Amino acid sequence: AQRVTQPEKLLSVFKGAPVELKCNYSYSGSPELFWYVQYSRQRLQLLLRHISRESIKGFTADLNKGETSFHLKKPFAQEEDSAMYYCALRAFGNEKLTFGTGTRLTIIP
Amino acid sequence: DTGVSQDPRHKITKRGQNVTFRCDPISEHNRLYWYRQTLGQGPEFLTYFQNEAQLEKSRLLSDRFSAERPKGSFSTLEIQRTEQGDSAMYLCASSPEQGLAKNIQYFGAGTRLSVL
Numbered sequence: 001a002q003r004v005t006q007p008e009k010l011l012s013v014f015k016g017a018p019v020e021l022k023c024n025y026s027y028s029g030s031p032e033l034f035w036y037v038q039y040s041r042q043r044l045q046l047l048l049r050h051i052s053r054e055s056i057k058g059f060t061a062d063l064n065k066g067e068t069s070f071h072l073k074k075p076f077a078q079e080e081d082s083a084m085y086y087c088a089l090r091a092f093g094n095e096k097l098t099f100g101t102g103t104r105l106t107i108i109p
Numbered sequence: 110d111t112g113v114s115q116d117p118r119h120k121i122t123k124r125g126q127n128v129t130f131r132c133d134p135i136s137e138h139n140r141l142y143w144y145r146q147t148l149g150q151g152p153e154f155l156t157y158f159q160n161e162a163q164l165e166k167s168r169l170l171s172d173r174f175s176a177e178r179p180k181g182s183f184s185t186l187e188i189q190r191t192e193q194g195d196s197a198m199y200l201c202a203s204s205p206e207q208g209l210a211k212n213i214q215y216f217g218a219g220t221r222l223s224v225l
Binding site: 004009032034036043044045046049086088090094095096097098099100101102 | 112113140142144149150151152153154157159164165167200212213214215216217218219
């Protein structure tokens, strides 16, 4: 069975400072990893997925199979980044997403 | 709004009553998912449909829960004899089977259930 761990429930960062939200997973096969974001009073939406290898809103995430991690990074935090962030995993050949418990990111002006 | 639509947004019910939620996926998406989210947790998978076929059910889905997607379009999730532990946000998501957005799940705003 697969598992996703987000060790930080809360993270506060000053505006302009770098951000890193941690995500570790356990899964013996080849996973597909996602970051979903939920802004205040909005629905859960995809931020990025590892196979796209793109930067969205200045965020990037690299899949590290050796460390089984998929940390989300942004070099300079902006106030509009304040939100709830969820890391999710899809196992190969499976359709469901397994989510972590989420990290609430607060950007301090 | 062409996103995933869920109805109702909020439902308050008494313990022991039955409730039914509806989800309308994005029109060209043939895959539909139900998740449940409780306070402080991420969404937990309940069940998945491809067209009208229910292909996977979580062990979380007890016998009191039933989901249908009769024509491969909208879906309903029914909870019979509700219990206080059923209080949660119920999320629906849909995804296309093909194309660049394959495997990206698009979520609805959810139905918040409160069982008194």
